[in-house]
Amino acid sequence: MLRRFGSKISVKIGILVGIQIVFVISNIAIFAYFESQGALLGNSINVAGKNRFLTYDVLVQTLKYISGFSNVSAVNIAMRNFESNLMVLRGSGNASPAMELEPLPSKYFDMWRGIDFNWQKYKEYIIDNIIKPSQTGAKQIPAKLITELQSMASSLISSSHRLVTALAKEVKTDSQNLTILQILLGSINIAILMSILYLILHMLRPIFSLTKATAEVEKGNLNVSVNHRGNDELATLSESFNSMVYSIKEHIENQNVLTSKLEKAYEELSAADKAKDEFVSMISHELKTPLVPMKLYCQMFIKQSFGSNLNEKQNKAIRIIERNLERLEMLVTDILDCYKLDIGKITLSREDANIDTIIKNTITDLKSIIQDQQISLKLDIKSSGTIFCDPKRIEQVLSNLLKNSFDFVPKFSGKIVIRLEDYIDNENNITSKKKFVVFSIDDNGPGITPGEMNNLFKKFYQVDTGFRRKHGGTGLGLSICRGLVEAHGGRLWYDKNYNAGASFKFIIPRN
Numbered sequence: 001m002l003r004r005f006g007s008k009i010s011v012k013i014g015i016l017v018g019i020q021i022v023f024v025i026s027n028i029a030i031f032a033y034f035e036s037q038g039a040l041l042g043n044s045i046n047v048a049g050k051n052r053f054l055t056y057d058v059l060v061q062t063l064k065y066i067s068g069f070s071n072v073s074a075v076n077i078a079m080r081n082f083e084s085n086l087m088v089l090r091g092s093g094n095a096s097p098a099m100e101l102e103p104l105p106s107k108y109f110d111m112w113r114g115i116d117f118n119w120q121k122y123k124e125y126i127i128d129n130i131i132k133p134s135q136t137g138a139k140q141i142p143a144k145l146i147t148e149l150q151s152m153a154s155s156l157i158s159s160s161h162r163l164v165t166a167l168a169k170e171v172k173t174d175s176q177n178l179t180i181l182q183i184l185l186g187s188i189n190i191a192i193l194m195s196i197l198y199l200i201l202h203m204l205r206p207i208f209s210l211t212k213a214t215a216e217v218e219k220g221n222l223n224v225s226v227n228h229r230g231n232d233e234l235a236t237l238s239e240s241f242n243s244m245v246y247s248i249k250e251h252i253e254n255q256n257v258l259t260s261k262l263e264k265a266y267e268e269l270s271a272a273d274k275a276k277d278e279f280v281s282m283i284s285h286e287l288k289t290p291l292v293p294m295k296l297y298c299q300m301f302i303k304q305s306f307g308s309n310l311n312e313k314q315n316k317a318i319r320i321i322e323r324n325l326e327r328l329e330m331l332v333t334d335i336l337d338c339y340k341l342d343i344g345k346i347t348l349s350r351e352d353a354n355i356d357t358i359i360k361n362t363i364t365d366l367k368s369i370i371q372d373q374q375i376s377l378k379l380d381i382k383s384s385g386t387i388f389c390d391p392k393r394i395e396q397v398l399s400n401l402l403k404n405s406f407d408f409v410p411k412f413s414g415k416i417v418i419r420l421e422d423y424i425d426n427e428n429n430i431t432s433k434k435k436f437v438v439f440s441i442d443d444n445g446p447g448i449t450p451g452e453m454n455n456l457f458k459k460f461y462q463v464d465t466g467f468r469r470k471h472g473g474t475g476l477g478l479s480i481c482r483g484l485v486e487a488h489g490g491r492l493w494y495d496k497n498y499n500a501g502a503s504f505k506f507i508i509p510r511n
């Protein structure tokens with residue numbers, strides 16, 4: 001399209017320039033022709049003017065001969081000179097090596113014949129009265145001869161002079177005509193140039209309009225259009241531009257409608273989200289609140305605060321109720337944690353917490369279970385100091401991992417190792433090296449099969465083994481642990497290279 005556009009404009013401009021060139025060339029040709037015609041006429045004037053001089057020469061040579069100062073051959077030479085000049089004037093040719101002549105224009109033939117007539121008369125008179133007598137040796141000089149010769153020469157000069165005057169008049173007229181022609185052609189030339197300029201400006205007008213409209217669009221004003229009708233490419237371009245602006249406008253309007261719809265939907269969603277948050281918090285609160293007095297009364301029954309002793313059956317039943325109340329309370333807490341982790345709204349009370357304290361607190365909480373199950377719990381601590389974390393949440397992670405291990409290690413021969421070591425992330429460059437503490441909980445239980453590893457961290461997922469019934473739980477623990485570790489900027493994974501049981505690892509950044 002652009003190539004076609006370029007070619008059509010080039011053709012139009014080419015035609016205009018071609019017209020101008022043809023006109024200028026024809027002007028030059030016309031002027032050259034007139035100039036050459038003027039030059040030729042000027043040459044004719046020179047030759048015709050020479051007639052007068054040559055007539056004098058013939059007269060002078062004749063008078064010299066009569067006076068005895070020269071011989072008759074000088075008269076002959078002068079006569080031949082005149083005659084050849086007269087013939088040159090009439091029939092064109094080379095008057096001299098530097099002077100070219102055109103044949104005398106036909107309208108001057110009569111004048112030329114007048115000169116020739118006078119010359120023939122003059123010549124005949126000289127031959128009869130000068131040349132012929134000189135050949136016979138009789139040199140008689142009639143008295144009136146000189147007067148006759150002078151009068152005939154005068155007539156001859158006059159006739160030559162008339163031709164010179166007529167030719168000069170024509171040259172003058174031609175020169176005046178040439179001046180008028182120059183003015184006329186100059187005016188036409190200016191008019192053609194002005195027309196070309198006008199046409200070029202006319203052709204470029206849509207481009208100016210397009211440039212202006214494009215600048216407006218760039219500024220963000222879409223209420224513009226280019227009015228250029230026609231069948232050339234500029235008209236097509238203008239039409240395309242207009243429809244493009246219309247499309248953009250339509251698109252922006254649609255976009256605005258969509259944006260306002262989205263804004264409205266977002267507001268509605270935010271409100272729904274807020275309502276959901278409030279609902280979940282309210283439900284978990286409402287679910288937990290009745291558990292508090294229920295647990296309290298259970299404990300009062302167990303401690304026999306109501307006076308009467310419970311028999312063994314009643315005591316067992318009340319302990320089952322208490323355990324299930326605790327499970328229910330934990331479940332509600334876990335569901336709320338899961339929900340908050342999912343929506344990224346978990347709140348962490350971070351501080352520089354001592355790693356030893358975290359480990360000690362966790363073990364103290366689980367001491368009774370460790371003792372009951374006679375589990376060998378070893379610590380392999382190669383890292384110390386603090387980590388920037390919410391210590392309660394890290395304890396929660398450790399506690400879930402340990403509780404899982406407690407349930408899966410063999411009874412009375414269970415072995416669990418808690419390992420702590422430093423880790424430096426070498427993948428980044430030296431300046432941004434990040435320091436971590438790696439926590440590992442290894443046990444000597446059945447471990448996890450490769451097929452189950454990917455599902456471990458899914459919510460409510462529990463490996464289907466014989467231990468499950470004994471283990472209990474809801475399958476939310478590992479999912480919550482991973483969420484909590486990641487909320488600290490760390491990572492939690494199952495170590496598939498460990499094959500003496502199960503091994504869970506997580507890293508927490510120092511800072």
Ligand SMILES: Nc1ncnc2c1ncn2[C@@H]1O[C@H](COP(=O)(O)OP(=O)(O)OP(=O)(O)O)[C@@H](O)[C@H]1O
Pocket residue numbers: 334400404405408443445446447448456461462463464471472473474475476477478479502
């Ligand atoms: N140390 C382990 N050895 C063997 N299997 C394990 C171990 N830890 C976890 N699992 C398997 O992974 C499952 C998911 O554990 P997770 O802690 O997420 O849930 P849970 O312990 O079943 O329930 P809860 O929500 O009370 O923690 C467990 O049910 C168990 O099948």
Ligand SMILES: [Mg+2]
Pocket residue numbers: 400401403404473477478
């Ligand atoms: Mg668990």
